[in-house]
Amino acid sequence: MKQELLLFLKTYDFRKGILFATLGFLLVAIGFTLFPNTPFGITLGMGILLSAISDVPGTKKHTYIGILTGIGLAIVSFCSVHLTKHNPWLLGTVISILIFTNSYICVYGLRASMVSFSGLLAIALGFVPLSPEIELYKSAFFILIGSGVYISVSFIINLISPKQIGEQLLVECMQLTASYLKTRASLPLSNNRDPLLKKLLTLQIRINEKHESLRAIVLRQQSKVMGSGYHRRQLLIFIELVDILELALATPINYKDIDKRFKDHSEVLQPFGTLLNTSSELLVDLSFKISNKKISHKTSELRAILSKIHEAIENYKQTLEATKERRDNVILLRNLADYEEQQIQKLETIESILSNDFNLHEAEDPDQPTKFITNQDYSLRALRDNFNFKSVAFKHALRLMLCVITGFVIGTVFEFQNAYWIIITILVIMRPNYGITKQRTFQRIIGTFIGALFSYLIIYSTPNIYLYAVITFIAMIFAFAYIQRDYLKAAIAITVNIIFVFAMVSDDAFGIINSRIIDTIVGSLLAVIFNYFFYPAWESSNLHRVLQGSLKANQKYLKEIASIYVNKKQPITKYKLSRKTAFMQLGNLHAAFQRMSQEPKSKQVKTKQLYDIIIIQHTFLSAAAALGTYIQSHKTTEASDYFEDYINAIINILEACVMGLNKQETQLDEALENIKKADTYLSDIYNKLFSQREKEFLQGQVTISESLRENLKEIKLVYDQLKYLYKLSVKLEKQVIIFSNQS
Structure with a gap:
């Protein structure tokens, strides 16, 4: 436990939390000192916050391009909301466009989703009331200054400690x-x-x-x-x-x-x-x-x-x-x-x-x-190809837009104290998948209640503003350290941080706590309701594609294993690439199953059959990896045509699985006949080697010769794994056909 704590304290996430909290406190303090009675201290802090969000680990080039893009989107979103918030109809139109546009960027992957979140959060922050006499361009300039300070300090730290990530x-x-x-x-x-x-x-x-x-x-x-x-x-x-x-x-x-x-x-x-x-x-x-x-x-x-x-x-x-x-x-x-x-x-x-x-x-x-790196496609084609109701990203952007607008209307009509908290809750919780949204909703509500209870006990016990400042600082560190590691802990820390910030500047701390809880509940419920009823992206609709990807990856992996066994000294780059793809596709299949299991029972499709398929796929991949690893690490004999026949027959059965998913029929008579011939041939080889060892033993040779031992080990493993792979492929085909016919 002690080692794990020390390890966490050395992580990039924890140090990033310290960096953000320290910079935030210093810049906010400097802003309020140099520009009293103005919002410039707050806008400096916003610049740090919006930069930290899009700071995703990666190469320096990608990291800083991501931060700069995120802060650019954030400033545009922040200014657009401020310029139009005095006209409800114009504001609603602008918010709709901004929400959809920022959210839709997530088609470009994880980094893009965090960049888009900077823009989305800036929309909510645009509702934070600033002094009416302060020009908007000055607030935007101070957001940019805060971002510049964050990037500069982050750059210096990475120069001093480049190894950390x-x-x-x-x-x-x-x-x-x-x-x-x-x-x-x-x-x-x-x-x-x-x-x-x-x-x-x-x-x-x-x-x-x-x-x-x-x-x-x-x-x-x-x-x-x-x-x-x-x-x-x-x-x-x-x-x-x-x-x-x-x-x-x-x-x-x-x-x-x-x-x-x-x-x-x-x-x-x-x-x-x-x-x-x-x-x-x-x-x-x-x-x-x-x-x-x-x-x-x-x-x-x-x-x-x-x-x-x-x-x-x-x-x-x-x-x-x-x-x-x-x-x-x-x-x-x-x-x-x-x-x-x-x-x-x-x-x-x-x-x-x-x-x-x-x-x-x-x-x-x-x-x-570089062949092993999964490169992200940032072309405009990705935006065009996803602009339809078959795209999960498109439906999520549309759903998020409608949900935020609804939250904004509810907060305005019922005159919530801090209506933008509803919007922030929706933005943080809502995900393209219903199951993850439901999970984060639960974590958000529980985290808010725990954080609110802790805050209530402290505020009720003492009015010490210096203690409040220390708690705010510590909570800010852990909020950013846990935001991508453990959302429940992050939700607790965020709640504590927000409540104590308001406790230092407001006399109605308990009212803030109540408001925080109500806004969180409203935002969470809206996120779940919209994910369920508005353009839902149920995982069952995507299962055929993911399963097909896993089957094809296993086919490719098995082909590369056979190629190495036949050609011996062939470069293993293709083998390693196919291994990587097979591992990842199986992971994608199981992740899809996990997401579906979090969805309502009525939206789940043949979970038992799908889980059986996943287990068979995992076992198949294990058997294939056993064969591939042995072939790479041992000097092997020449591969016979029967070995290739065996492999090709198994690959054909996997192809039949793919065709079965697409409701297409296939003939496997020739493949099964080849399996029988190859099985007989390999069995005969093993029996001959075994008989040879028996003769040695009867002649008094107790210790088996090294060459015979290695040949026996090779034929035993290769033959066993081929039989096992065939057995699994037949079982897999049956399960896939059942799944395809009943889903």
């Missing part, structure tokens, strides 16, 4: 990967695997998100600064983390088969779980020390556990009679041990990099790193 992302990625390893370790001996599988899928989504963020920062930096030792060190750690995830996913375990094989000998599996748990603990430990050069070597402990694994395999081998089943099980265990040894090597590499024992120049350069 990359380090934070690496730390978070390492800890999520450690959780994945720990959860995976619990699977073989668990009696109830469904909750663990759900947790694995959720973790994989979060890890994929971290990988994308790291690619955007680390790979772009590396492509521009190939000679930088620090950036190269970050890149190499990232590469090892991606491989660790693949190895964890690739551990070739059919759990039902494992249960059957080792029902009476579960003790042989325990060291494997111990090794994964210890690897998880080591990865967490390394994450805490990523910015600390004093690294203590602990991978020797993993090597000791690996020795115990080999001992357990030998004991298992000696305990049972020399049957074909026993030899199959021993080969399976040895393949598992190989994967664990590769995992240890990855952890040893990370440890060496962090302790400066790694030769950065001897490490292999990544193949064309």
Whole structure:
């Protein structure tokens, strides 16, 4: 707990919170001192706030372009509201255009959505009453000054500490990967695997998100600064983390088969779980020390556990009679041990990099790193293509516009004390998806009540204005530190901050608390109602497209695996790209399922069937990754035509799944016939090798020859994984057809 707190205090988000709070207090104080009885102190603070919102981690170029664009939209929105708010009809028209335009920008992705939020929030801030005698252009100028100060200080801090964002992302990625390893370790001996599988899928989504963020920062930096030792060190750690995830996913375990094989000998599996748990603990430990050069070597402990694994395999081998089943099980265990040894090597590499024992120049350069970066399309075509009712972004922009206008009318007609709080609540809560909107509504209301209760107790206990200032400052820090990490905590901090700001300048603090609660409830209810009834974007309407994307990604991944096995020395760039896409598409599918599960029951479509499809897809990807990882890390024999026939048949079944989603029929007779022939061929090879080993044993050769052992391991793993992939693809096709016919 102590380490986690210290880690949070070192994050970019926390330091950004300190930066914003400090600058905000200083500039507001300076503004009120130099320009008393004017709103210039407030507008300076607005400039900092609106700049901080669009400050999304990334390359320096993208970060500062985003901030400048955000503040530009904000000033236009702020001035437009002030210039028209004396004419209700004109104001309504202007607000409608501004809300739709700013919101629609989110078609360009996460950074664009935060930039657009700067413009949206400025619309609400435009209703904040300023002194009537102060010219509008001066207020806009002071907003610009506040923004300039924020950008300047942020630039200086990034010059002093350029490593911070990359380090934070690496730390978070390492800890999520450690959780994945720990959860995976619990699977073989668990009696109830469904909750663990759900947790694995959720973790994989979060890890994929971290990988994308790291690619955007680390790979772009590396492509521009190939000679930088620090950036190269970050890149190499990232590469090892991606491989660790693949190895964890690739551990070739059919759990039902494992249960059957080792029902009476579960003790042989325990060291494997111990090794994964210890690897998880080591990865967490390394994450805490990523910015600390004093690294203590602990991978020797993993090597000791690996020795115990080999001992357990030998004991298992000696305990049972020399049957074909026993030899199959021993080969399976040895393949598992190989994967664990590769995992240890990855952890040893990370440890060496962090302790400066790694030769950065001897490490292999990544193949064309910029290919792995997901580039955002900022062309006007994206705006044009989304300008229709099939687009989630278009419907969200239209829905948000109508909701804000309704909130504005309610606040005006019923003369709410601070009607713009209703608008801010709507802007913060409403999301394109109903489930996320409902979740944030709950968090916003609970956070507001908790923050209001805390504020009430403090204000009721003491009128000390200096204490209020300290609480305001601390709350502001945590509001910005948590705004993108934990919205419930952010909502609490924001509520506390707002109430104490008003408590310092108003005699009616309790009235402010009541007003805050009422405005939050009204804004939250409006957001939920409009998300449900006005142009709703139910997740079920998007499921076919997402599922199709995942199926096609698995097809491509399997093709690249087969290509490497057949061509041997083929460059692995395409393989890694297909692996990245397969991981991300599976994550997208599960994320869509999670969003749908938060929607009303009446809007959900075949959740059980879809979840079964996701589990099969995850298992399929695991089996494919096991095959791909083995092929990359071992010297393999020549691939036969039958191997290609097997792979092509599985790919054809996946294609049948895609066609089934589109209500198209396909013929698989030839593919199934090829599977039978290939299965017979591969089975014969394995039996011949097994018979060869039997002859050696009868002739007194107790220890198997190294070449025969490797050939047996190869054919055993390749044959088992092909059979497993085929079985999964057939099962997947049946489930997809059922889902397609009933959805």
